Amino acid sequence: MASPYFLILFLFTISFFFLFFILCYLLRPKFWCKCEICNSYISASWSSKFTNLCDWYTHLLKESPTRTIHIHVLGNTITANPENVEYMLKTRFENFPKGKTFSTILGDFLGRGIFNVDGDLWKFQRKMTSLELGRNSIRSYAFEVIHDEIQQRLLPLLSCVAKKDEILDLQDVFRRFSFDSICRFSFGLDPKCLELSLPISEFAISFDLASQLSAERALNVSPIVWKIKRFLNIGSEKKLKKAIKMINILAQEVIRQRRKLGFSNHKDLLSRFMGTIANETYLRDIVISFLLAGRDTVASALTSFFWLVARHPQVFEKIRDEADKVIGKNHEITNCEQLRELHYLQAAVYESMRLFPPIQFDSKFCLEDDFLPNGTFVKKGTRVTYHPYAMGRMEELWGSDSLEFKPERWINKDGVFFRENPFKYPVFQAGLRVCLGKEMALVEIKSVALSFLRRFHVELVHPSHHTPRFSPGLTASFRGGLPVFVSENSSTTNACSLKQT
Numbered sequence: 210m211a212s213p214y215f216l217i218l219f220l221f222t223i224s225f226f227f228l229f230f231i232l233c234y235l236l237r238p239k240f241w242c243k244c245e246i247c248n249s250y251i252s253a254s255w256s257s258k259f260t261n262l263c264d265w266y267t268h269l270l271k272e273s274p275t276r277t278i279h280i281h282v283l284g285n286t287i288t289a290n291p292e293n294v295e296y297m298l299k300t301r302f303e304n305f306p307k308g309k310t311f312s313t314i315l316g317d318f319l320g321r322g323i324f325n326v327d328g329d330l331w332k333f334q335r336k337m338t339s340l341e342l343g344r345n346s347i348r349s350y351a352f353e354v355i356h357d358e359i360q361q362r363l364l365p366l367l368s369c370v371a372k373k374d375e376i377l378d379l380q381d382v383f384r385r386f387s388f389d390s391i392c393r394f395s396f397g398l399d400p401k402c403l404e405l406s407l408p409i410s411e412f413a414i415s416f417d418l419a420s421q422l423s424a425e426r427a428l429n430v431s432p433i434v435w436k437i438k439r440f441l442n443i444g445s446e447k448k449l450k451k452a453i454k455m456i457n458i459l460a461q462e463v464i465r466q467r468r469k470l471g472f473s474n475h476k477d478l479l480s481r482f483m484g485t486i487a488n489e490t491y492l493r494d495i496v497i498s499f500l501l502a503g504r505d506t507v508a509s510a511l512t513s514f515f516w517l518v519a520r521h522p523q524v525f526e527k528i529r530d531e532a533d534k535v536i537g538k539n540h541e542i543t544n545c546e547q548l549r550e551l552h553y554l555q556a557a558v559y560e561s562m563r564l565f566p567p568i569q570f571d572s573k574f575c576l577e578d579d580f581l582p583n584g585t586f587v588k589k590g591t592r593v594t595y596h597p598y599a600m601g602r603m604e605e606l607w608g609s610d611s612l613e614f615k616p617e618r619w620i621n622k623d624g625v626f627f628r629e630n631p632f633k634y635p636v637f638q639a640g641l642r643v644c645l646g647k648e649m650a651l652v653e654i655k656s657v658a659l660s661f662l663r664r665f666h667v668e669l670v671h672p673s674h675h676t677p678r679f680s681p682g683l684t685a686s687f688r689g690g691l692p693v694f695v696s697e698n699s700s701t702t703n704a705c706s707l708k709q710t
């Protein structure tokens with residue numbers, strides 16, 4: 210005879226699955242749709258023709274006369290029309306907040322940090338952050354951190370790899386570099402990720418995992434899937450919980466240490482915020498948002514920049530020639546002002562992010578029924594997404610050579626870099642929530658690009674791969690990294706060894 214425990218277990222399992230299916234049915238997406246696009250999305254049949262989801266969306270957006278499409282099963286309207294983008298991000302900003310769905314997805318990881326909130330909480334952090342980031346003292350601190358990381362870690366590491374003629378994953382190097390830089394800038398803490406002799410910090414590993422698993426929540430057709438997993442503490446949600454716990458322990462430790470040592474004469478962002486905010490969880494949320502904002506984006510921008518430059522040696526030559534002319538051969542860059550004079554370099558960075566924006570798409574939530582300027586109706590409670598990746602590939606916005614890497618398109622007839630309408634190029638978002646770290650990011654990307662290209666030559670291990678394959682995540686990253694060979698330029702070897710002696 211079966212034991213009563215077995216019977217109870219059996220009944221519990223049956224009731225659990227019954228409840229699960231009822232819940233799935235009740236909470237299924239409102240628009241269970243059989244249209245061609247939705248079918249292709251659900252069955253992933255798009256992947257037989259396109260390398261990445263963003264390439265498929267780009268194709269659909271190019272085909273659409275309004276440059277707007279609907280993925281009904283996701284309740285998502287996607288647009289590549291600059292007028293629509295301006296409407297969402299500026300004209301009707303109040304009607305297109307981040308919304309509850311987004312903040313719930315990222316809530317466990319980002320808490321109430323600036324990325325994840327709307328309304329008064331956002332206004333307060335936005336004001337405080339722009340005030341701090343606008344100060345000259347913090348700009349020179351950022352420059353100091355970036356240059357120290359380049360001189361003390363990045364260049365010696367590249368020299369060492371070049372001598373050994375080994376394959377190097379540049380994406381991994383840039384992720385370590387930008388993690389060290391943003392941690393030093395935000396916390397005043399040095400995780401030393403670029404010291405390859407040390408194991409990668411537990412903080413960096415947990416941070417990566419939490420970011421990846423949080424992004425994967427958004428790929429579910431219904432949020433109920435990850436919510437049930439979270440409730441039962443199983444699978445990816447169990448891993449996410451563990452990673453967030455680790456981040457929290459480490460962040461709280463850093464905050465406590467800062468408080469103990471005194472924060473008034475420290476230059477990092479956390480110390481500056483500590484003067485105004487006492488709540489530890491809130492401080493943790495603010496700083497974690499900064500790490501997310503400033504780490505993967507910069508690493509992503511650098512990775513695609515080097516992928517493109519390695520395939521376009523003429524761009525590489527022009528960047529070096531300009532630097533030699535403006536800064537002087539064998540002279541180091543010493544301040545941000547010099548970087549501003551490098552118009553071609555700036556153009557090359559903007560051009561690479563046009564083709565490969567670090568944040569490929571960005572979603573908002575529609576509060577009240579609305580019409581976008583091109584006549585598209587957006588229903589209350591649904592998502593609207595603008596798509597910088599697709600926008601960077603539209604012929605009507607960039608011309609018939611839109612798929613080519615041509616930094617020259619950003620240079621006017623006087624040889625000066627000019628900015629495009631930000632709603633046509635929303636790589637840093639635009640309007641009221643435009644990226645607050647844009648200037649810092651540009652200084653970081655240009656400084657790395659310059660120091661690297663003036664001393665080293667880079668060659669792709671797989672030059673025949675014409676389109677990168679991206680991994681799912683909040684920020685674009687190359688699946689399989691960016692394997693390269695690095696060699697030292699003979700003309701600069703002397704300058705480097707002179708500097709080291």
Ligand code: HEM
Pocket residue numbers: 323324335338499502503504506507510566567568571635636637638641642643644645646647649650
């Ligand atoms: C190439 C590098 C970068 C790119 C492409 C980029 C892009 C963006 C984008 C698209 C947003 C809007 C995200 C959203 O609201 O969903 C954003 C917001 C933000 N970024 Fe950046 N970012 C970069 C680097 C940085 C860096 C280095 C920092 C900090 C030091 C930073 C700080 C921020 C902050 C604080 C926000 C939130 C602004 C707000 O909500 O009001 N970003 N960024």
